Amino acid sequence: AVPYRRAIEPRQPPHAGYNPALSGLSLNYNRVHFEWTRAGGDYTITMDARSGRYRPDVTVARMRIADRRSPVYTYHDAGGRDDWTVARGALGGGGARWLPVRKPELYAGEVFATFARSQGIVLKAPQVVEGAAPQGATLVTHESDPLADILRGMLRYSTNITAEMVGMAASARRRGRALDLAASAREMTGWAQATLGMKTTDLRDHSGLNDLSRLSALDMARALAAA
Known part of the structure; x- marks a missing residue:
């Protein structure tokens, strides 16, 4: 019921977490959590799909620190993933922010596979399927809030x-x-x-x-x- 759209409004800044992709699948409001901490003279960074209880790392969104002062963020569509860079001069001592996800189907699929693997179920890497969804038995039905x-x-x-x-x-x-x-x-x-x-x-x-x-x-x- 929700056709894919790369961003709600393409004229917004690329790193605006309030302007993610639109899709029938939406995890964490189609945002990925980027966190950085200073480790000596460098930084440790993580990209994850955290919730109140879990923090599964993701690879569909990747971050690289660039030796520059501006722009703070850049985005590149790498086909099967979102590639980001962040300016080293903007990081300071540490922090975190939510970044928009542009590939929500792969993002949700990767996180689902991570949770399945934690229960002993190994799934193949997620793929976006065009057209009608594959047929199969309904295993679980989950109703939203009112x-x-x-x-x-x-x-x-x-x-x-x-x-x-x-x-x-x-x-x-x-x-x-x-x-x-x-x-x-x-x-x-x-x-x-x-x-x-x-x-x-x-x-x-x-x-x-x-x-x-x-x-x-x-x-x-x-x-x-x-x-």
Whole structure:
């Protein structure tokens, strides 16, 4: 229901964690955790898919320290992985940040294989399969949190990827097929104009990250009144 898109808004800085890829698979909001610690005259760096309990290392996103002061980060699409560099002069004593993932399917697949291996199940390296998913028996079904809870968290933490994925899923539900981001934004614009009286609204995405979107205070007041 969510067609792949390399970034929500391609004009944003490449290292902005709030601007990851869009995909039907999303792990850690499609972000990878980069951490660096000073070790003598050099640094130790890690790239992992950490959660509250686990910190599985990943290879689909790689980092290299470059002897420069700027730019702080560079990104290169290496085909099967995300290649990053960071300026040594920007690292200081140590720190961490979340970086966007551009290959969310491979990222999620690698982490899944890591957890499977910890249980004695060895899987092949993940691959992106185009077209229909392979057929097979359903082993596990996992339901998400209620939509109201998802949206509450989205508003509290201003999570762009949640806004995009929920918006695109809603458009797919209305149209009966998946739409790309631009078409989904037009679908939401039409719905908002017809249902909520937001006559001058022009949305280019679902998160507001695209600066070409237009939403007036009057239209917002109309939406709140209609709700």
